[in-house]
Each structure stands twice: as C-alpha cells, then as structure tokens.
C-alpha cells in the first residue's frame with residue numbers, strides 16, 4: 001500500500017493537510033525493507049508512528065513526545081518522554097544509537113528544531129535522512145538552510161559556531177519540499193518540510 005493511503009488509515013496530517021507523504025514515498029520506497037530504525041519527535045495520537053511501522057516492515061519505530069498521554073505503544077514501537085527544547089532531556093531520553101531516519105514533527109519552534117538537530121544529527125546513519133517538518137512555522141530554520149543552499153555555509157544564531165561547523169560538515173544535501181505548487185496540488189495551508197541527507 002502507498003504511504004499516503006497508510007497515513008490516511010492512521011489519521012496523520014502528513015497524509016492529508018500537510019501533504020508530505022507523497023514526497024516521502026519517493027524518498028523511501030526503495031528503502032522499505034532495509035530501514036531498521038526510525039525516530040520521530042512528536043507522536044500526538046500515534047498516527048504517523050503506526051504509519052511508519054506498517055510501511056517499514058523490518059523497522060523499530062521510536063517515538064518521542066513531551067506529553068506522557070501521547071505515549072504510543074505496541075509491537076515494534078518504543079516511546080521516549082522528552083522535551084526537545086532541552087539538551088539534557090534529549091541526551092538522557094533518546095538512545096545513543098544510529099537511526100536510518102529522524103523526523104522532527106514536535107513543537108515546530110525554531111530554537112527547539114536547532115537544539116534537536118544539534119543533539120541528534122550525529123545519530124543519523126551515513127546516507128540517512130534528517131527531516132524537519134513544518135518549517136513554514138517561524139523563519140530562522142528556513143532562513144539558515146536557504147542560506148546554506150545559496151552559499152554552502154550553515155550558520156544560525158541559535159547554535160554556536162562550532163555546532164554549525166560540525167553540522168555543516170555532516171550534510172550531504174538539503175531539499176525543501178513545498179506542499180503547494182501551482183498547477184500540481186492545491187491543498188489547505190502552505191506547508192514546508194526540510195530534508196537533510198547525511199554524508
């Protein structure tokens with residue numbers, strides 16, 4: 001089944017309002033069987049966690065959220081209670097293991113997105129994906145990566161120069177996906193997701 005259909009079945013807005021699943025299908029369809037570990041920050045009612053579990057039959061799906069009531073559980077699902085705005089919490093709660101894919105669909109605050117990227121980018125496998133969803137919320141994450149695309153330098157006031165240099169040295173490529181393209185798809189909202197490929 002296509003990722004969008006699975007996403008609709010489990011009621012994640014990645015498959016409806018945000019319209020991100022068709023680009024993820026393009027990225028991940030050939031990796032379905034080989035992906036073995038995913039982390040998603042922001043579980044809410046577990047829709048996307050269950051979607052990933054069904055789409056990647058051999059993967060353990062780690063979900064993390066600030067709120068214990070969103071503690072999704074089940075076969076091949078592991079939940080971590082975390083505040084992604086806190087380095088201490090991220091270091092303590094997220095296993096120090098390598099993930100094929102990390103998705104940040106948590107608070108969408110730019111300072112949280114950068115803190116989480118700084119703490120967790122090292123945990124993406126070489127050639128793996130780090131995705132920051134909904135970068136239309138706020139401007140700094142978008143600005144910093146647009147700048148990176150223009151002049152190959154990653155710099156943001158939200159991280160130290162040393163952190164920026166480390167992240168920059170680990171990026172293979174950067175793609176922005178816009179869910180609404182004239183003549184292609186008209187859906188609610190105007191969502192953007194940022195896809196980093198690790199070196």
Ligand SMILES: C[S@@+](CC[C@H](N)C(=O)[O-])C[C@H]1O[C@@H](n2cnc3c(N)ncnc32)[C@H](O)[C@@H]1O
Nearest residue numbers: 012042043044047048065066083084105106107
């Ligand atoms: C957009 S919802 C996630 C939707 C889910 N990924 C899906 O597609 O079905 C955002 C989630 O982020 C969580 N969240 C908000 N602030 C957070 C933080 N500081 N740390 C971790 N999770 C947070 C919220 O509790 C909420 O469950």
